[in-house]
Amino acid sequence: MGKLILGAPLSAKIGLVIILGYVFTAVFAPWIAPYSETAIVGSSYELWTEQFIFGTDNIGRDMLSRLIFGARNTIGIAFATVIIAFLIGGVTGMLAAILGGWYDMAISRLVDILMAVPSLIFALLLLTIFGTSVLSLILIIAVLDSTRVFRISRSAAMNVVVMEFVEAARLRGEGMWWVIRKEVLPNIMAPLLAEFGLRFCFVFLFIAALSFLGLGIQPPTADWGSMVRENAPLINYNDITPLLPAAAIAGLTVAVNFVVDWMLHLSSGLRSD
C-alpha cells in the first residue's frame, strides 16, 4: 500500500494530501473551530479581523467556524448518501447478474426510466412531495444515484458469474448471500472503488447545488452550499467571502477527481496484464 502511494503521480499525491486535510478538519471540527457553528458572536457581515479571520456571516456567526463545521456536515452527509447508494445499487446489481430472468428485466427497465430524466429534476420533484429534511434528502439522492451503481455492478458482476468458480460454489450448495460476498464482490471491487470516488464527487456537488438552491441541508446547520446562498449579497460589495465555501467544495472535488483519475489508470492497467 505504501509503495503504491509513493509510486503515484504528483497530481494524485496532492489530491490525497488535500483529502486527508479535509477529513482531519471534519473529524476534529469542534477542537479546531474558534466558535460554535450556531453561536451569534458579532454583528452581521463583519469584515475580516483578527478576532473573526474571515469575518461574520449574514446573522453574525463566525465564518471560519462555520467553514470548519461545514466540512463535517457537508462531507458527512454526502458520504452517508454514497454509502447507501452503493449498498442499494451494489446488492441489486449483483443480484440482477446472478438471478437474471424477470428480476433482472424488471429492475433494469426501472433503472432505465429513472436514468432517462436528469436526476436534479427527479430530485426536485421528490423533494416537493416528501419535503426538505436531511433524511429525505439522503434517501432520495441515494436511490437516484444507486441507478448508476446498479449499472456498473451489474455489468461487472455479469462477467464474473459466468466463471467456473462461481458455478462450482453454486453446485456446492452455497447460499446466494455467500456467493455475492465471497465470490462476486472481491472480483468487482476495483471498478466499484473507482466508481465510488466518481459518485462521491457527483453526490457532493449535487447536495451542494440543492443546498445552494435552499432545498438541501437546512439552517442553522453549517453547510457550504447554503453558506454561499446566505452570504451571496456580499459579492456585490466586492467581497470574496461567499466564494470561500464554494472554493472549499471545488477543492475537494478536484482532489477526489485527481485521485480517481489515477485509480482508473491503475485498475485499467492491472486488468490488461
Place this chain on the structure above:
Amino acid sequence: MSSLTKVILQRLGLGVLTLFAVSLIIAFAVELLPGDITQAMLGQSATPETVAAFRAEIGLDRPAHIRYLQWLKGMLTGDMGRSLASKREITEFIGTRLSNTLFLGGVAAAIAVPLALFLGLLAALYRNSIYDRIVNLTTLTSISFPEFFVAYILILFLSVKSGIFPGISNVSTDLAFGDKLFRTLLPALTLTLVVLAHMLRMTRAAIINLLSSPYIEMAHLKGTRPFRVITHHALPNAWGPIVNVIALNLAYLVVGVVVVEVVFVYPGLGQLLVDSVSKRDLPVVQACAMIFAAVYILLNLLSDIVSIVSNPRLLHPR
C-alpha cells in the same frame, strides 16, 4: 428511407412511453407520502375543516387513479391545472418562462458549441502537445467546479469589479432584443463554461478515435495534404459523433440552467421550478419537471437518431 422512419418512430414511441412511466412514478410517490400533502402544506396547526376544504379544492378527495387520469388528460389537451400557491392557471405564465429559458439555453449553445468544437479539434490534432495537456488539466478541474462557483466568479470579475455586465439578469418581454441579449450574456457565459469542458473532452475523444482508423492512415500514406485529409476524409464521417456530442451536452445544459437561473435571478423555467419546490406547489413542479424531462429525452433521442443515421450499420442490428 422507410426503415429509417420506422426506427425514428420507434424511438419517439419509446420516449413518450418513458415520459408516461415517469408521470406514473410521480403519482405513485404522492400516494406513498405518509399522512397527506395537505397536512404537509398547511402545517400541524390546520383545523380539520381547512384540511378538508383544501383537499376538496385540489381534488384529493377523489380516488388516486381518477385523479391521475384527469391530470393525464389535462396534460395531453394542454391544460396543466392550477398553481396551489397563486391559484393561477399554469399555462398562463409558463409560456414566457419557457421561452426565456430556451433563449438563455440558445445563447449559451451558440457560444459553447463552435468554441468547444474548435478547441476540441485543435486538442485532437495536436494531441500530447503542451496545449493538449493544459486543456486536459483545465477541463478536468473545471468539471469539478459547482455551477454557482463559476457564476459568482464571473459576477465578481465581469460585473462587480469591471462593471461591464449587470449582475442580475431581470429580462422581461417588453425589452428590445439587443438589450435582452446583453442581460442574458453573463448567465449564458456561465453555462458555456459549465458545458464547455465536457463538450471539449468528448469532441477530442471522438476525433482522435476517428483519426486512428485505417482509412485515414491510408490517406496520409498516399500523400494527401493534412488539411485535405481532415476536410475530405475525416469530416464526412465525423459529423455523426460531433452532432452526438452536441446533443448530449445540450441535454446537460438543461440541468445546469436551473442553478444558473437562480444565481442571476433570471425569470426562466428553472427558477420557477425551484421557487415552486420550496412552496411545495406540486402542480407547477410537475408541469415544469415534465417539460424539462421532455426536452432532455428529446435531445437524447436526437443524439440517438443522428448516430444511427450517420452509421448505417446501426440501422440493421443483427
